[in-house]
Amino acid sequence: MFKKIAVLAIALMMLLVAGCGNSNTKNESGSGDAGGKQTVTMGFWGTAEDLKLYKDAAAKINEENNDFQLEIKQYPSSEQFWDTLPAEIAAGVAPDFIKVSNEGAYEYISKGLFTSLDEYIKSQNLDMSIFNENVVNVWKVDDKQYGIPNTMNAAMFFINEDMWKEAGLGEYPKTWDEVYEAAKILTKGEVRGIGINLHPYHITNYLKSYGGGWNYGDNIASEENIKAMDFVLKMYEEKLAVTPKELGLGWDGEVFANEKAAMTTGGYWYKAFLKDANPDLKYAVLPIPEGTEKGSSMISDAYVLLKDSKNKEAAVQAAYKLTSEEVQKQFMAIGHNPSRTALSEQYFNENPEFKEIEKALDYSTDWEYPEKTKMFTDKLSEELEAKVLGGNGKSAKDILESIQQSIK
Amino acid sequence: MLKADTYAGRNKIKKQTTRPRFSLRSLADSDQFVGWVFSLPFLILWGWWFFYPFMESFVRSFQEVNFMDLSQGKFIGLQNYVLILHDPQFYQALGNSLKIVLIAVPVQTVLGLVMAILVNQKIKGKGLFRTIFFIPYITSQIALTTVAMMLFKENTFVTKFFTAFGMENVTWFASTKYALLFVTLLFIFQQVGFTMIVYLSALQEISKELYEASVIDGANAWQKFRFITVPMLKPVTFFVVSVGTILGFQIFDQIAAISRYGALGSPAGATSTVITYFYQHGIRYMNLGYGSAAVVIFFFIIMLITVLQKKLLDDKE
Amino acid sequence: MIFTNKVSKIGIYTAIVLLALVFSAPFLYTLYTSFIPIKYVNTFTGLENWTFDNYKTFFTSDAYSVSKWLFNTVVMTGIILIGNLIINPMAAYALAKLDFFGKKLIFWIVVITMMIPYHMILIPVYVNMAKLGWLNSFAALTIPFLYQAIYIFMLRQFFIGVPNELIEAARMDGLTKMGAFWRIVYPLSKPVLITVAILTFAGTWNSYLIPSTLANTPEKYVLVVGLNSVKDMFFENTPLVMAGVVLTTLPILAFFFVFQKQYMEGISNSGLKG
Structure with a gap:
């Protein structure tokens, strides 16, 4: 037995050494000078389709320019990326730029992890006016540009058409009060009027439509926010x-697809999901209803530059090239709304069910989560679960105040 | 038990005559030398890839660390420790961890032993049964939890079945009352396979003659179990209990799975444990100093428990 | 052995079959879900709607290199397995049967190491790996894990039960203390070594956090990490994930099924049994 193991051990140790050797040579060729070019690395997490799209785009970009070599690094998941990022930065192996969503980017901007692009936009004369003006603003903090936007969309409100018609309801709702009245009629047996996921994405849209918001953590328990939260809690009470979670489902889209709720707040990913999960479901898509005013959040992916990048000029250049018309068209083909104004129009023509949303793009704003974003989102979920699932007697004001307290 | 007393007598006589001089052979026969040579591979790897990084964490627990530059930690004394020990969420997490361990460890130890004895009988298809009992241990816990979540929703037959025992017909993992129990059950379900195979291999070491001799002495099945099996399994039981405790404190995947799309320890912190507490603060919130201090506190708690268990269970040494 | 009469035999079978039903249910449900299209998730549907598409996706889509992931996993698991079957028993034996300076300290090192979850020190480990240039190599995936304190502890508990007479007898036959271990005690410990092998195999094969941190380029994905990166465009496709779980679990099941037979042989067949 021992001899067999020893033989196997030697064989495997050799494999191990071979493995190390391989990866070392690979690293060298990666970071070294591929024909005198600097290497810049773009990090992202996403699907295999995204990876293919990026690899093809990078190959083309690398062919067309002599300044840098663009490499793509895929992470298995976003949690994976954020959890190893501190270590990657400490070890000096983080990518030069990454694709992130604006839902969470502020924490890293305020911690100084991402760096402003203004200097490079100026030196390279990059035209930012090709992008939707509002989405460019979403990626500004203190008047500094932090991201080159790739995609954008506004939060949406979904209605199950069949249920709506069966209940004999007329026009689709424009305000939360109308939603409330409709929900009373639509709640029947196992079906609830509305799905409200106790997740910051959804709650934020309620706040915005009442003229409130998180305001980067300032005055969270504002009158507008209390009003919005009161509405949410009333719907539950x-x-x-x-x-x-009550239904044992993962997210709001599943609730809607399983026809357990007649209405829900959601986003553009519903389309692809519903096509697979419940192809027969007919649904209408509206902007987020009004509380006291028009308001909803804008969700956008952009390329941001890491402060530790050693090739900032080249990285910004590469990032901008990744928002070319050609690349964005491919993103459109897999269901995203491109940040380029011209392409965005085309997107809404190709996705007529979202037509109503186009107008919402003009007034949708950033999430404006507090600086300690993850702590904040955790606390928000916890407080709302304790209230809705745990039945503690807190009021909307109590909840917002204890959230304010926790992020000090 | 291994038996070789045929040689024992010869052994005593010869020992006197072969006092070796210094040689490779005598080195290979010396407790000091062999002890160290055998421990060395472990010690090297441990020092390199455990002790050193752990000491880095330990030092960090007295610092406020900006993850942008780990070498520039600011020394703040015991402040991290003070903050943790004043955080009510830490005590909630600690309480939950203790509950998990106190329920799971006795159940999985007894159940694991029973199952090991069952599959050690001369029965048909025992290889198949062993494999089936081992499945939960080797399946990805995230997947297993996902499946269990499909079964423990409101109005499923499983949830309805448990209403017979006075439980409410609600989604277990969405209930602040039942979520911790749900996680504990899943942990037992996973861990019992481990306990079973450890006991199973220990059962192979118990000499058949011991049982045969006891039959001659007129022992019944229960007496054989009580006076042979249980005492012979004592060192292994110490292992099973202390490992169960340690792993019970480290339970993570199940909680991560039910907390997806929300805060770890969902709903509302009902399933938060010392490990999720560390993970949230040290990794998610990137507060490495604070997280490291949580590790150190965590370490002392388990250390205390293990020393107690050793006193109670392991009188061999 | 313990139970002999017919009544208890029936009792045993009833108990074992009931337990088997409970223990196999989640896996059967996983298996079921892996064969249905996503729109039937959470419901029961007849055989006519079953499909192999979820499995096909893994093997036909050129986006996934399942064979490469499998290769990486096999190499990683193989190296760690062998390390653990050599390093752990050696240290355990020293702690159980040899008397040397520092033994108590080493025992406590083992116990303490066991108590600390590895992901608590993963960040410093990562940084040190990066300094060595080891990231995304098999070295990173295996070298720190060639031993497991928990199995050293477990083996020590077993070796304590090995009678000293056996070792003395081996020395009388001309073996040194070192030789007595390799030639007598080690081969005789087959059941417990197989247990360690099975547990190490399962633990390594299934590990996600460590390989996904230390080797996160697609070239070095192991099976679990690779399968985890397989998601649909905007959401998780449960049947696809479940197919991945089945694919990952089957090799461990096979490994276990083959090696659990060794228990039946055990020491009683080793010839040295009195």
Whole structure:
């Protein structure tokens, strides 16, 4: 037995050494000078389709320029990326630039992890006016540009058309009050009027439509926010609303696809999901209803530059090239709304069910989560779960105040 | 038990005559030398890839660390420790961890032993049964939890079945009352396979003659179990219990799975444990100093428990 | 052995079959879900709607290199397995049967190491790996894990039970203390070594956090990490994930099924049994 193991051990140790050797040579060729070019690395997490799209784009970009070599690094998941990023930075192996969503980017901007692009936009004369003006603003903090936007969309409100018609309801709602009245009629048996996922994405849209918001952590318990939160809690108290967790489902899209709620707040990913999960479901898409005013959040992916990047000029150049018309068209083909104004129009023509949303793009704003974003989002979920699932007697004001307290 | 007393007598006589001089052979026969040579591979790897990084964490627990530059930690004394020990969420997490361990460890130890004895019988298809009992241990816990979540929703037959025992018909992992129990059950379900195979291999070491001799002495099945099996398994039981405790404190995947799309320890912190507490603060919130201090506190707690268990269970040494 | 009469035999079978039902249910449900299209998730549907598409996706889509992931996993698991079957028993034996300076300290090192979850020190480990240029190599995936304190502890508990007479007898036959271990005790410990092998195999094969941190380029993905990167465009495709789980679990099941037979042989067949 021992001899067999020893033989195997030697064989495997050799493999190990071979493995190390391989990876070393690979690293060298990666970071070294591929024909005198600097290497810049773009990090992202996403699907295999995204990876293919990026690899093809990078190959083309590398062919067309002599300044840098663009490499693509895929992470298995976003949690994976964020959890190893501190270590990657400490070890000096983080990518030069990454694709991130604006839902969470502020924490890293305020911690100084991402760096402003203004200097490079100026030196390279990059035309930012090709992008939707509002989405360019979403990526500004203190008047400094932090991201080159790739995609954008506004939050949406979904209605199950068949349920709506069956209930004999007329026009689709424009305000939360109308939603409330409709929810009372739509709540029947196992179906609740509305799905409200106790997740910051959804809650934020309620706040914005009441003229409130997180305001980067300032005055969270504002009057507008209390009003919005009161509405959310009222829907739960009167058993008109349901959160996915109660039903044992993962997220709001599943609730809607399983026809357990007649209405829900959601986003553009519903389209692809519903096509697979419930192809027969007919649905209408509206902007987020009004509380006291028009308001919703804008979700956008952009390329941001890491402060530790050694090739900042080249990285910004590469990032800008990745928002070319050609690349963005490919993103459109897999269901994203491109940040380029001209292409965005085309997107809404090709996705007529989202037509109503186009207008919402003009007034949708950034999430404006507090600086300690992850702590904040965790706390928000915890407080709302304790209230809705745990039945503690806190009021909307109590909840918002204890969130304010925790992020000090 | 291994038996070789045929040689024992010869052994005593010869020992006197072969006092070796210094040689390779005598080195290979010396407790000091062999002890160190055998421990060395472990010690090298441990020092390199455990002790050193752990000491880095330990030092960091007295610092406020900006993850942008780990070498530039600011020394702040015991402040991290003070903050943790004043955080009510830490005590909630600690309480949950203790509950998991106190329920899971006795159950999985007894159940694991029973199952090991069952599959050690002369029965048909025992290889198949062993494999089936081992499945939960080797399946990805995230996947297993996902499946269990499909079964423990409101109005499923499983949830309805448990209403017979006074439970409410609600989604277990969405209930602040039942979520911790749900996680504990899943942990037992996973861990019992481990306990079973450890006991199973220990059962192979118990000499058949011991049982045969006891039959001659008129022992019944229960007496054989009580006076042979249980005492012979004592060192292994110490292992199973202390490992169960340690792993019970480290339970993570199940909680991560039910907390997806929300805060770890969902709902509302009902399943937060010392490990999720560390993970949130040290990794998610990137507060490495604070997280490291949580590790150190965590370490002392388990250390205390293990020393107690050793006193109670392991009288061999 | 313990139970002999017919009544208890029936009792045993009833108990074992009931337990088997409970223990196989989640896996069967996983298996079921891996064969259905996503729109039937959470419901029961007849055989006519079953499909192999979820599995096909893994093997036909050129986006996934399942064979490469499998290769990486096999190499990683193989190296760690062998390390653990050599380093752990050696240290355990020293702690159980040899009397040397520092033994108590080393025992406590083992116990303490066991108590600390590895991901608590993963960040410093990562940084040190990066300094050595080891990231995304098999060295990173294996070298720190060639031993496991928990198995040293477990083996020590077993070796304590090995009678000293056996070792003395081996020395009388001309073996040194070192030789007695390799030639007598090690081969005789087959059941417990197989246990360690099975547990190490399962633990390594299934590990996600460590390989996904230390080797996160697609070229070095192991099976679990690779399968985890397989997601649909905007959401998780449960049946696809479940197919991945089945694909990952089957090799461990096979490994276990083959090696658990060794228990039946055990020491009683080793010839040295009195």
